[in-house]
Amino acid sequence: MTIKVPGPVEDPDLIRLDLLTWPEVQAYLEECKGIILPIGSTEQHGPTGAIGTDLLTAEAVAIEVGRRTGVLVAPALPYGMAEHHLGFPGTMSLKPETLMTVVHDLVISLARHGFERIFVINGHGGNIATAKAAFAQAYGTAVDRGLLVAPRLRCKLASWFLVAPVFSLARELYGDKEGQHATPSEISLTLHLKPRLIQKQRKLDDPSPVGPINGFKDFRQRYPDGRMGSDPFLAKPEHGSSLLSTAATSLTEDLKQFLIYHE
Ligand code: NI
Numbered sequence: 001m002t003i004k005v006p007g008p009v010e011d012p013d014l015i016r017l018d019l020l021t022w023p024e025v026q027a028y029l030e031e032c033k034g035i036i037l038p039i040g041s042t043e044q045h046g047p048t049g050a051i052g053t054d055l056l057t058a059e060a061v062a063i064e065v066g067r068r069t070g071v072l073v074a075p076a077l078p079y080g081m082a083e084h085h086l087g088f089p090g091t092m093s094l095k096p097e098t099l100m101t102v103v104h105d106l107v108i109s110l111a112r113h114g115f116e117r118i119f120v121i122n123g124h125g126g127n128i129a130t131a132k133a134a135f136a137q138a139y140g141t142a143v144d145r146g147l148l149v150a151p152r153l154r155c156k157l158a159s160w161f162l163v164a165p166v167f168s169l170a171r172e173l174y175g176d177k178e179g180q181h182a183t184p185s186e187i188s189l190t191l192h193l194k195p196r197l198i199q200k201q202r203k204l205d206d207p208s209p210v211g212p213i214n215g216f217k218d219f220r221q222r223y224p225d226g227r228m229g230s231d232p233f234l235a236k237p238e239h240g241s242s243l244l245s246t247a248a249t250s251l252t253e254d255l256k257q258f259l260i261y262h263e
Contacts (some may be wrong), residue, residue, distance in 0.1 A: 002261050004032050005069030015066040018212025019073045025113070028072060033149075034117040034259045035110055036073045038062035039103070039131065041080030041124035044088035044228040046182030048200045050190050051090040053182075054080065056248065057189045058123030059161040064248040069255055074110070077102065080127040084213050087220030096130045103134035104141065107155055111142050116152045119255050122159040123186075131157050156258050160247040161186060169246050173239055178243075179208060181223070185243055189234040192240025203233050 006028075013019050017035070027031075040055030050056065059076040064072040079102075082093035094102065101198060107118050127168040134157040158168060161183070170178045170185040178185060179231070193196050210229035211222050 002126050004034070004259055004261060005256055006032050008068050009070050010067075012063050015063070015070060015073050017072050020072070021091070022077055025072075029114045029151060032071060032259070033115055033152075034071050034119060034255070035115050036062045036066055036071055036119045036121055036255070037110075038073065038076035038107060038121045039080060039123070039127055040078055041082045041126065042078055042090070042092040043080070043082035043124070044091050044182075045187070046205065046230070046232055047225045048202060049182045049187050050194070050197055050200075050230055052078070053186050053190050054116040054123035055125075056193055058160065060082065060189065060193050060244060061123075061247045064244060065119075065251045065255055068248060068252045071119070071255060071259070074106070077106070079114045080124045081130050082124070082126055082218045084216050085226070086216040088226055096133075099127065099130045099245075100134045100137065103131050104138045107134065107138040108141055108145075108147075111138070111147050111149050111153050114149060116149045116154065117259055118153075118155040119258055120155060120157050120209065121251065122157055122163070125159070125180075128157065137213075149257050154258070158251050158254055160251065162207040163247055163250045165250050166243060166247050169243060173229070174219045174234050176229075177231035177234055179228050180210065181228035181230060182226060183230045184232050184233050184234040185239070187235035188237065188240035188241050190240065191235055191237040192244060195221075195237060198237065201233060201235065206231060 038058040045053040085091040208227040
């Protein structure tokens with residue numbers, strides 16, 4: 001049993017795939033077969049939250065996990081399955097079938113060159129079902145195309161906001177005001193990453209409604225300002241810093257487990 005993890009790096013630029021050359025990637029693959037792929041979404045986050053919240057948060061958690069482990073981080077996918085948010089301007093959605101194709105193609109591209117463990121750090125609940133479906137499809141494709149890594153190819157979805165210690169911290173900080181969308185925890189993380197966003201913060205009507213997610217017209221009627229049960233005005237940059245390190249600590253352990261090889 002071996003854990004193949006390169007080890008922590010100081011400078012996060014060292015683990016960004018987009019800043020490496022192909023010979024460097026080839027050399028990395030001699031040592032580690034794992035890679036982190038952040039996936040986000042470009043969608044409304046209530047009247048005070050940034051459209052890119054799910055992208056910013058997934059990318060930041062991924063980079064921090066990469067920094068702590070030395071595992072490479074692929075460029076973040078900025079778009080996700082956000083069909084239900086299309087009633088609000090600025091939302092850009094991939095249909096489930098499109099997202100499935102995109103994630104499948106990215107996994108197969110990585111697998112073709114020898115990556116065997118794809119750790120997908122996700123920032124958006126709407127991506128979960130589709131990403132898992134894409135993994136199932138990619139496993140079949142890897143076999144059908146006779147890729148060398150096919151028997152060992154594994155994909156794991158890690159939604160940072162659902163990690164148990166993050167969930168507990170959010171409860172502790174915000175109680176039932178955490179809600180389901182445009183949550184103070186995700187907004188806190190964006191305030192930590194982009195301090196200027198605090199200028200958009202203001203007290204919103206309380207309570208924000210909760211309920212089901214149907215089509216985008218229904219969503220806008222039920223949740224007129226885009227929030228679901230949340231009070232994003234509770235968000236603080238310092239909470240964001242704690243949430244980021246809590247998520248990174250937990251996901252670093254998950255990633256190491258994921259990279260254990262039983263030989
Ligand atoms: Ni979000």
